[in-house]
Amino acid sequence: MELIIFFTNREDRMQFMKNHLKIEAAVLDKGEEFFEKIDGMKSIKLKNRVNTIPGFWLELNFLETEKGEKLYNLLCHSVDSSQMRDNVFYPKENLPLKDLEAGWSAKYNLTKRESQEEIWKLFYQEIKSHIKYDRIDIAYKGFTLFLKYNPFFLKKYKRYYILEDLAYLYENIGNVGKAIKCLKMQAVLQPNSIEPYLNISSFYIINGMEEEAYQICQEALKKSPENQYLISNLIIALINIGNLEYAVDFLEEVLEKNPNNAYFWKLMGDILYEMEDNKGAIDCYQKALKIGKNPGVDDFKLDIHTGIGDCHYEEENYTEAVTQYRKALNYNPKDPYLLLNLGQIHFFKLKDTKKAFKYTSLLVENMPENGYGQYQLGLIYSHLGNIEKAIWHLYRARSIIPYYKPIHDAINLVKKNNKKYHAY
Structure with a gap:
């Protein structure tokens, strides 16, 4: 028994x-x-x-x-x-909030103001267990009850950060609305922090809701006018909306107050590049490099040199573009964008097949699922006369990105020029 x-x-x-x-x-x-x-x-x-x-x-x-x-x-x-x-009471199926509240209130006596800390900890552990077993709607309703009956418990030891985890789980299943509600709940628990606003604006941008991102950034910037991450999200939102002129005006005002902020100069370079002002963008990127010689963040230098390389590419200064891309490569030797660009420039523009093969091979070796790399390597092998390998890589590219018409054209051309492959 x-x-x-x-x-x-x-x-x-x-x-x-x-x-x-x-x-x-x-x-x-x-x-x-x-x-x-x-x-x-x-x-x-x-x-x-x-x-x-x-x-x-x-x-x-x-x-x-x-x-x-x-x-x-x-x-x-x-x-x-x-x-x-x-x-x-331990719900495994989602129930209306009133039913969950009744069950949990009876179980934990939530309405009793002097409830022990240990009881609230146990309720918190239950909510975490619902998250663990993907019962996120139940967990969400549990947190609304924490907010109603004991918000100070979530504030203590910064337990509210679990709401970010819940937001990401909602985003993963495509429920952006609930994800934003989780972050707004976190904002209620952190009235003086801009962190939740930053997360909310990032969620909006990722999910194509730039107007909302812009509004939330403006609201948060009233609390922290010089926060570079909020400014960055606001600028990204403006770029995605297409309001580049206002983005420039906004950043010019920011730079008047913060002329030695390398990150803001980098952002200005990004905007001018979008506006096809490549020379202006290069000037801004160079200022960012000069000011932030040792920012201690490799990603910053990688982005700057990549941006300068992109500008030189647009201006058809291919040798200088290669120089900048190679500098960027020092900070991430496996960066697929850089390897693809270096391969393309050497193959199509500088007619240096050996270097084109070097960079494209590195790309395919590190990322075999990169269809554009497979396509480019197929073209290089075709140029080198290795038809068998050319066909193999072109077919591999076609299986990865079947919608990309140049791959089909390249396969047809190789087969047309080589009778051995007519039957394929």
Whole structure:
């Protein structure tokens, strides 16, 4: 016979054992050997989880004797049925908020203002378990109850960061609305922080909601006018909307106040590049490099040299473009964009097949699923007269990006010029 009982806190479990089993707190750490001395009792176990349900559980195993059965029946009548293992409220299916609130309130006594910290911790553990098992709607409703009854618990130790995890889970299933609501909930818990606004604006940008991103950035910049990440998101939103002129005006005002901020000069370079002002963009990128000679972040230098390389490419200064791309490559030797560009320039513009092969081979070696790299390598092999390898890489490219027409044209051309492959 077995009886498994749920408690919301350690003290209640201890009191139950004292009252009904005559066990004193001082002996609880002595192990199960002690419990065998209780007449009719086989074992007692203290658990923090049963059937994935967190709690202060008490597992009682009774002997199949008259005394064991008597003790079992006595304890069954001493326990509320809602504390029995199979009756403990632990929703695995999403329910309306009012039903969840009723169940959790009865289980944890949420409306009791002086509820122990231990009880709120247990409720928090339950919500985390729902996240773990992908019951994110249940978890979301649980956090709304935290916000209603005990928001200070989430503020303590910055527990509100779990709302970011929940937001990303919603984003992964395409529910951007709920993701934003999670971050807005976090913003309520951090009224003086711009971090939630930054996350919200990033979510908006990623999901093509630039107007909303712009609005939230403007709101947050009232709190932190010089936060470069907010300014960056605002500029990205403006670029995506196509409002480049306003983006330039906005950044010019920012740069008047922060002329030594390398990141803002880099942003201005990005905008001018979008506006096809390549020379102006190069000037801004060079200023960013000069100001931020040692920013300590390789990604910054990688982006700057890549940006300068892009500008020179547009101006048909291919040798200088190669120089800048190679400088960028120092910070990320496997960057697919840089390797592809270097391969293209050497093959199509500088007619240096050897270097084109070097960079394109590196790209395909590091990223075999890059269809454009496979296509380019196929063209290079064709140029070198290795038709078999050319066909193989072109077919591989076609399987990865079947919609890219130049691949089909290249395959037809290679087959047309080589009778051996007419039947393929």
